Amino acid sequence: MLESGDTPLLRMTHVDQTFKTKKGDVPAVQDVNFEVGPGQVLCLVGESGCGKTTSARMAGGLLKPTGGEVAYLGKNIWDMDSKEFIDYRRSVQYVHQDPYASLNPIRSVAATLTAPLLKHGLAKNRHEAWEQAAELCRRVDLTPPEAYLSKFPHQLSGGQRQRVAVARALTLNPKLIIADESTSMLDVSIRVGMLKMLGKLRDELNVGFLFITHDLAIAKYFGWSGKTAVMYLGKVVEIGPTPEVINNPQHPYTRALLNAVPEPDPDLTRTKLPNGGLRSSEIPNLRELPTGCTFHPRCPLFEAGCDKVVPILAEIGPNREVACHVTGRDTRSQTDSPTRELAG
Amino acid sequence: MSDTSVASPSSTRTAKRTDEPVLSVRDLVVQYRTGSGTTVDAVNSVSFDLYPNQALALVGESGCGKTTLGLGLLRLLPRLGHIPSGSITYRRQPGATPIDVLKLNSRQLRRWRWAEAAMVFQGAQSAFNPVITIGDQMADTLKAHVREGERYNKKEGIQRAGDMLKRVRLDPSRVLGSYPHELSGGMRQRTLIAMSLLLDPRFLVLDEPTTALDILTQRGIVDLLAELREERGFAMIFISHDLALAAELADRVATMYAGQIIERGSLHDIFYEPRHPYTSGLINAVPPVVGDLPELASIPGSPPSLANLPVGCSFAPRCSYATPECRAAEPPEETIEARDQGQSHEVRCIHWREVHHERKVIARA
Amino acid sequence: SPGTADNGNTSSTKPSGSGSTGGGTKSGGEIHVGYPFTAPPEGTFNMFAPANTIIDAVGVPYGDMLHMPSAYYLWADKSWIKFLIDDYKLDEASNTYTVTVKDGLTWSDGKPLTAKDYVTSFYCAWLTSQPVWKYVKDVEAKDDKTFVLTLKNPSTVLERYILKLKISDTQTYGAIADKVGPLIKAGKTASDPEPSALLAELQKLKPADPITSGPFKFDTGSITNTQLTLVKNDKGVNADKIKFDKVVIYNGETPDVTPLVQSKTVDYATHGFPPSTEKSFIAAGIRILRPPNLSGPALFMNFAKQPELKDKRVRQAFATLIDRAVVGKVSLAESGVGVKYMAGFTDNSVDEWLPAGVKDKLKTYDKDDAKAESLLKEAGWTKSGNTWKTPAGKDAAYELEFPAEFADWSAAGKNVAEQMTTFGIKVTPRGVNFAQVPVDADKGNFQLIIQAWGANSHPHPYFAYQADYLTHNYPIAKNNGGRGIDYDLSAVPGPDGKKYNIEEQITACGEGLDLDKQKVQIGILAQLFNEELPIIPLFERYGNNAAVEGVRVKKFPADDNPVLKNPAYSDNFVVIGIMDGTIEPV
Amino acid sequence: MTAVAVKSVPVANPDRPRTPSIWLRIWRNYFLRRVVRALIMIWVVTSAIFFLVRLMPGNPVDTYTNKLIAEQGLSYEQARAQAATLFQFDSSKPLILQYVDYLNNLLHGDMGSSIVSSGTTVASKVAAHLPWTMFSVGISMVIAIGLGLVLGMLMAYRRGGIVDHAVSVIGSLLHAIPNYLLAMLIVVVGGVKLKWFDFAQMRGSVTPGVQPGFNINFIQDIFYHAALPILTYVLTTAGTWALVMKSSTTQVLGEDYVTVARARGLSGGRIAGTYVGRNAVLPLVAQIATQAGFVVGGAIFVEQTFAYDGIGIQLYKSINFRDYPIIQGILLMITIVVIFANLLADFIYSFLDPRIRTDERTED
Amino acid sequence: MGINVADATLEPAKGEEPHVSEEVVKAKGVGPIRGFFRELARSTSGLIGFIIVVLLVAMTIFAPLLRGNLKPTTDYWAPFSAAHPLGTSGQGIDTLAMVVNGGKTVLLVGFGAAALTVLIAVVIGSLAAYFRGWFDALMLQVADLFMTIPQIVLLAVMGSLFRFDSPFWLAVIVGALSWPVLMRSIRAQVLTLKEREFVEAARLLDLGTLRIVFVEIVPNMASFILINFIIAVTNAIYAMVGLYLLGLAPLAGVNWGIMVQDGWTNGAMFNPDALPYILAPVAMIVLLQLGLILLTRSLEEILNPRLRDR
């Protein structure tokens, strides 16, 4: 799936994550496969609770998958020796979803930002680190930096915290950034600035992105040249180049998502179908997943048999895969390739 | 207000819009003390009225004081925040005696909160006690507001909590028994929304309630809120930076910038004829979801630091209409003619007449 | 001399039909005393149970009003108050000792107290290896009144052993005691297996309600770990004379009993109260009785570690530079009396035990810094600045160990250290756990250490010299894996220029029945001790018994009453006063 | 369409045996594993106590032998023999054999008998004294901890207020006075000088003659006697708890969920209890558990001062007498209780804090 | 502690120029001491506490100058008088002089032992909780062992083998025996704290385990540690007194602990004249603890930015 022969920065193969709780196992992520190369963007979209964060945490090495492999530059991160792992650690940065929890309450913004700089020798002394931290603040639109550097997280607004979190991820000049809803608390204007800044990193410094968002407009804007994967109940149900996924969605779930996007136009947005046209708005319980296609109870394209057979994520075109009996069949009948190919 | 009648879900809530607002805020100032004795005005002389059954969207740049305003309304400011001036008046029903929220004692305040005025917080991660189950926290909320002389009915409580969870599309059997850390970010947010509606409050402050939610769920929530509002007639203040959501939900919109409400008006007024350059810029910055990759317009410059506001109009440094007068004095709030009948439109910009907003035509797939 | 004791003596030697006649003096009074004891379950009424049992604790001294010894000794006039016996007689020819038991004595269960009970008691004493058996071959009851002991080697110390042995009842202990006779005849010793088994059996007895011979018995139901009550035994010895119905014994060591005395809950306590407490008692109008204790702390030196101390002039210098009176005062106020004669045994007995003329030859080592300096200089010590140097050229600096928990000894230790340091010999005080002190002493792990001189169990100087010379010196310390002070006892130059073997000398001074011969030996020992100072006695301890008058008890013996020459722990004067009715309730 | 064909099977963990042996399962079971560890711990400590006790300077036979020689003038052999029979303890027996015997007896539930007071079993001694200590210290701990936690929370709530200052001052004052001294001051000042109470009557654990049993009389009586020790313990420990609790509470009060709970209109009590208190108490659980040792060990000098019939003073005495079996017995009790209290604390902790619980499961 | 006190002092004043960072950076270099006092003054009671502690420490340092005569008189247990404001000891030494001179060892042992206790507890507790696994299990066992091994017995044995003569060794002994309780508390807190996302974030930045534990996590419970440190100071002092009382540490020299021991064995509490002898050292210890507790008020605010209100 990678254009050139590059080794992908990150590759997830058959990754599973099952949480054991006292009420039973929660299969939060099942059989997820994707890769992110340098300068590439993979947007992960999907319903709340579908396993985006869990996948991202596995990609970031924060959670050991219960099955499958997470590889960085071709090497399984859980088989790495400590030197390799450190290299991976520094090259892959992660921005947490909730900036209220991911900032240390007793460390000022300056302390948060200068610590990694000093630790990894990116700044020679405190003064330099301070300068760099100020620069980082400016990059995430926390201006003037002096007003923010000495603040503590509880003195910042949600969006300001989120920007500090992003700035922190940038300190080490990472090769891959995993951003979990990292612009969700920003207003449009600042968000655009941020995305532009990140886009520059992507284009000029070849930074790869695993970009989690629920906002398809952002996925579109930021991931236009990359790919978008749509997750549903722990599985990837559709994946492909972003323009195609957004402009020509195949999976009924993706279509529903797109139908539901609100518009900044009161008249227009109120004409949208409730539920994005789905049959039900009920999200099934992960512990008692529906049989067959897990989407079938909500699917507007439901057919007999959908509730019996589990659809596989099958190729329907160049770099496009969809896990749907109905739309998959329609498109595949032209291409005639029933078996699934795995990338790499 | 009598304490005993607070938790009644039964009374008729579908009150008609009258001249009596449920909440009227006048010249509210919220200050934070920071180190070395300085203070910042995170909310600066804010006034608005909230009528029953009305949805007021509060939009604005990150850090402009939306959360602070919300917290201030419920008197939930952190220990370093305080309200030096202004007033908050609450009226349970049209015609009821108004209550000065700033004068409630702690007991009255406790009864008032959540039963009359609830809030969904930004950052739902830390909004729940990490060591007890969601179910217990729900029950706590219900128990805290049982009417005097009555006893908390456990079965009914679970039933009510379960119903509410179902409405935010969560599976009660799973969520009630879970600890907060076992839920995904979005699930927590929905749980918090469910909890906020548990007691049928008269007005609701929702602080970016859907930021962590996917579009379908967001939509579900928005629809749900609309539906519940219709059904129960509560008013709400919907804090968001997402104009599209506001467009979907609100009747009225107020735009905040650097601690002040710089423009407020009806939904249509704000979206179709915004008179403040900032509002206009904000609307233009929303990226469309369909079509080819557009060049995004953003407002030039960065938001000012509250500690260090420019003299005069605080938006002036970023404003293309700005003139020396703007930098000389703070612009007063002017009431201008509204598009919708019976609505008002206020703006803090001396150049409002010059501002002409181009309505974007959104191409639909 | 006249006085209460004399009266007691005469009255108690008169046969008295106990309980039946003349008991008109009952007034229903109580006397409260303080003493540590061990409550059940481990505290038992078994008189032969090991230490740390209830009887043992009550045994000294109030238990004497339960299980009586044959007689009480009056130390001032060296006579016996005979409680259970009419007479005792030594027959040197047949090497026997005959004790005649009083008529008409009964146990609290109504059975008569006879010579048979004496046999029982002495056989049990054999099992428990009581020292009396060092001198006795066998015992028998000739008839109900006549108890005969056949002696191995007669000795002057024996009388006290026989008369002070508590007589226990055959009812309780007879069955076991009966098996002892054959064992003795078979030539067994107490440590042989059979007697050991028998002893174990004896010690396991747990009499539920002890049978007593004295005027009191236990109120067994009321015993808690804080107090126990003795109630009148009307059948007991002198029951008719006793003016008290109850004796309440409060359990506790000094700090526990102090507030009880302060609040006048306790009328009489034998505890050694530290000076500050004593001061507060006096301030509260509580009387302090000061019976002798015949011993006290001494400074022990480690000769193996400090060869410079082997020079007797150094020790004499030490004795001269330390103001012993001050040490005594600091440690026990009026009850710590600096040792005067340095004879190795109590100053009180110097007149009694020393042959004429010897006393005058004893040096008294009065505080005299100049003298001490000259002695040290003679011994080759030098002084530079305020610091003495030993002949080896080292600064004279020692560490003085003492038990931290004993208020008087630790005060003494600190004071000695202070005085010596002031003099220019740096002594660092070091209080350590009291259980560790004797171990250190025996093992020789010390430089200077405070231990006891003298002996309070028996007035004979033989016992004092044992403690002074042997206990923490190699003869006994070797058993504990060390050489103690390591003072050479084999050839000590005497006043007459002869060399004496101290061990032999000590043995000789306690042997035989010829008191005069013993005194000669004691005289030599006293001079040897006085000249050589193998240890430096610091002060002689007197009791500072608290006595509360006017609350429950009318009066305790007056200060000049010779009965107060009796030590508090044996032949206690309050017991005597209760027994003969001279101590009365208010 | 045959879309079923290649459904990928999650990679199973191949090196995990199918049916683990019972031992493996026990090992895997977190709770069981902790219990086994605790038992091993008890054995280690018991052994350590055994040898340490014997390493203490002096032993009962030597001490007694010395006494006999000194006071009764026996020969060493004589005295030694007598002491040996008296104590029914042979110090010449190889230590390791004594140890094996001891362990063996322990396994059969026999803690041995006192060597100083023959015929007294360790079990009877513990049974006679432990209940008093547990009663007095137990009650005081409950009161002190309860009081301390409440005061601590109050202080944190009213940080800088009068309660805060008052409790800080009084609490640190009382914490800085050692309990034995306070006990003595209570006796001297309250009992002797001011005569607030009849100290002589209150000494001990029961009034002589009061029959034990479940009757008002007895219960009243034991509370009457325990009042002073309890007062002492409470006064000297409550302040400490308050101070620790205050700092813990201060941390929790800053948490967002407390603000949210306030917003939810929960009553102050509920917030204080379930939202603040419960979270603030978490770090204290371990400290509270270690007090278990105190509950069974008592305070030597306090028990002595009030002549309270507890185990602490017995431990002290037995150490002074070098009564090995008694020392071992009492210390064994303390060990067991402390170890199990810690174990319990761990379980309680994981119960109180679900975040740890799941963590435990995924990791083990 | 990992908290950078200077950081906390950098609240910008209103109206600062944009390029203020230069000055701020410089302020970092010069200001710690002045900054420290400014922080201290945050709370009046904190300042009072600080003054008390400083005075006590100064008293012990300058003791010989203040009241140096420790020579005995013949006036034993003398009551209050002008010559002896607190009376005299049983040896006739001026009690006030003893109190003034007797602080040094006690403070050394108290602070030393408490520092050791807290150091061991924090290091082991936090690392054990952070790493879990065998290290945690092992450390828990060791802690349990230390907690359960009877100290009287252990000390009696050690006392017979070694000499705890120097304050240093006393501090080591006391400190080494009292860490387990705090260690368990710290461990419990770190167990929760390390699950926080900000710890994850620090790990992602590869800040290094030690830094994560001691700079990111541990300072979050600084005030808890602080209060425990203070309690440990007093506890250590009384543990030392306990050693004296049980005769396990040598009584040599003048110090508050020995005064308490000596007063106790000599029944000083029974005699009003002697009472100051035992109560005065206790009062000093009380004062020390009080000073420290008050001082925490300021320190707490320095360490926890959320508590600052001025």
Ligand SMILES: Nc1ncnc2c1ncn2[C@@H]1O[C@H](COP(=O)(O)OP(=O)(O)OP(=O)(O)O)[C@@H](O)[C@H]1O
């Ligand atoms: N405790 C505080 N002390 C000082 N300043 C504070 C404090 N809390 C918030 N602020 C400041 O007040 C301003 C308003 O914050 P607020 O949280 O209300 O913003 P917001 O509009 O909700 O922003 P966002 O959309 O990013 O959540 C921010 O600039 C923030 O830095």
Ligand SMILES: Nc1ncnc2c1ncn2[C@@H]1O[C@H](COP(=O)(O)OP(=O)(O)OP(=O)(O)O)[C@@H](O)[C@H]1O
């Ligand atoms: N520690 C855990 N224990 C049990 N279940 C968990 C745990 N963490 C996550 N889950 C469950 O796994 C599922 C996926 O969670 P995840 O956080 O990945 O969702 P998400 O896609 O990020 O959702 P959102 O957009 O709402 O953040 C959810 O159902 C969640 O409840």
Ligand SMILES: [Mg+2]
């Ligand atoms: Mg998520």
Ligand SMILES: [Mg+2]
């Ligand atoms: Mg906000």
